[in-house]
Amino acid sequence: METKVKKSKKFKYHTSHSFVHIPTNTTSTFISQLYKIGVYGIVNNDPSMQFNLKPQDIVKLEKHLHKDLMDGVIRDLVFGREIVVSDETGFWKEVE
Numbered sequence: 001m002e003t004k005v006k007k008s009k010k011f012k013y014h015t016s017h018s019f020v021h022i023p024t025n026t027t028s029t030f031i032s033q034l035y036k037i038g039v040y041g042i043v044n045n046d047p048s049m050q051f052n053l054k055p056q057d058i059v060k061l062e063k064h065l066h067k068d069l070m071d072g073v074i075r076d077l078v079f080g081r082e083i084v085v086s087d088e089t090g091f092w093k094e095v096e
Contacts, residue, residue, distance in 0.1 A: 008088030010095065011055035016080030022073060034060060036084070036091035054087050055092065060064060 018029040032053070033040045039058060043049040068074045086095045 013058040014079035019074040019077040
């Protein structure tokens, strides 16, 4: 009987983001915290805008933010600390 070895996934993303939305001239912030089962995120420190994510969701978000910056939809895009995470143990953890 063959045992299937689960291939671990690694994702690199930033733990926080901020930017100014040009059409409305409003600043938005996003802060995240890695947990074993996923990522907790909150927008503008607003309890009604908190949610659970997967690391790959944040990678997609960052790509979208870069596109919005290039398209002139946002400005002053700032990323916080960059981390690399892996699920090789079955749970998410930060790796070097």
